[in-house]
Amino acid sequence: xxxxxxxxxxxxxxxxxxxxxxxxxxxxxxxxxxxxxxxxxxxxxxxxxxxxxxxxxxxxxxxxxxxxxxxxxxxxxxxxxxxxxxxxxxxxxxxxxxxxxxxxxxxxxxxxxxxxxxxxxxxxxxxxxxxxxxxxxxxxxxxxxxxxxxxxxxxxxxxxxxxxxxxxxxxxxxxxxxxxxxxxxxxxxxxxxxxxxxxxxxxxxxxxxxxxxxxxxxxxxxxxxxxxxxxxxxxxxxxxxxxxxxxxxxxxxxxxxxxxxxxxxxxxxxxxxxxxxxxxxxxxxxxxxxxxxxxxxxxxxxxxxxxxxxxxx
Numbered sequence: 001x002x003x004x005x006x007x008x009x010x011x012x013x014x015x016x017x018x019x020x021x022x023x024x025x026x027x028x029x030x031x032x033x034x035x036x037x038x039x040x041x042x043x044x045x046x047x048x049x050x051x052x053x054x055x056x057x058x059x060x061x062x063x064x065x066x067x068x069x070x071x072x073x074x075x076x077x078x079x080x081x082x083x084x085x086x087x088x089x090x091x092x093x094x095x096x097x098x099x100x101x102x103x104x105x106x107x108x109x110x111x112x113x114x115x116x117x118x119x120x121x122x123x124x125x126x127x128x129x130x131x132x133x134x135x136x137x138x139x140x141x142x143x144x145x146x147x148x149x150x151x152x153x154x155x156x157x158x159x160x161x162x163x164x165x166x167x168x169x170x171x172x173x174x175x176x177x178x179x180x181x182x183x184x185x186x187x188x189x190x191x192x193x194x195x196x197x198x199x200x201x202x203x204x205x206x207x208x209x210x211x212x213x214x215x216x217x218x219x220x221x222x223x224x225x226x227x228x229x230x231x232x233x234x235x236x237x238x239x240x241x242x243x244x245x246x247x248x249x250x251x252x253x254x255x256x257x258x259x260x261x262x263x264x265x266x267x268x269x270x271x272x273x274x275x276x277x278x279x280x281x282x283x284x285x286x287x288x289x290x291x292x293x294x295x296x297x298x299x300x301x302x303x304x305x306x307x308x309x310x311x312x313x
Contacts, residue, residue: 144234
């Protein structure tokens with residue numbers, strides 16, 4: 001029998017093989033699993049620079065660099081969890097609503113099989129169909145959002161469905177328990193000095209980048225943990241949470257962001273929450289010539305896998 005290099009990761013060079021996430025087994029048909037990695041290559045709703053449709057491909061490509069064990073959590077996720085790569089959800093460029101329907105249907109099919117979905121974007125608009133699928137099975141969930149932007153605008157240019165509006169729509173559709181939800185890292189220029197209060201007015205706990213610096217990383221995470229409590233949690237990580245020095249390949253970069261270490265530090269301290277879904281979005285490979293943005297995205301996805309594995313180990 002041929003070697004299974006998902007179980008023997010040192011048997012073959014990491015640059016060999018089909019580009020599934022971390023060379024995990026490819027399984028495009030929904031079936032019982034603990035975790036499914038899915039790509040959602042949609043960037044139709046981007047408001048500035050497009051190209052995030054190639055994010056899932058770039059993240060999977062560089063993920064072969066990652067080794068299978070996590071030192072902080074002392075776990076090899078694939079030893080604890082049945083993890084598969086379900087490939088990409090089909091999307092229709094230019095047709096947001098049909099793409100949303102496809103994303104929701106595919107994720108829901110996996111969730112019904114018991115899988116926790118890890119979705120690779122694509123722009124942040126994919127969070128809305130993700131949440132639709134998850135809420136159909138779990139009810140309204142708590143959101144922990146790492147992002148430079150709140151993505152709670154009511155509209156862009158009269159359009160209700162863009163990557164700047166998914167969490168406003170999710171609240172309107174009853175997909176989120178906003179009393180348990182936290183947004184972390186907001187910064188950058190806005191249209192009105194009071195815009196940062198928009199999320200707070202909707203009920204979110206909003207901790208800006210400046211406030212994170214004042215509070216410290218540990219206290220910031222403690223606030224998010226205390227607010228989530230025993231709720232089911234969806235974690236969304238927009239790569240522009242990171243400073244452009246660490247993640248230049250993204251559609252709407254904002255200076256004054258976080259280092260990759262700081263991001264890892266905060267995410268690792270979410271261990272023990274009841275996670276029902278994750279995503280990493282807004283990786284734009286054409287502006288990422290050295291692949292450091294894709295590597296950051298792949299590594300954060302691995303951090304999420306380790307979180308889930310540590311909770312079940």
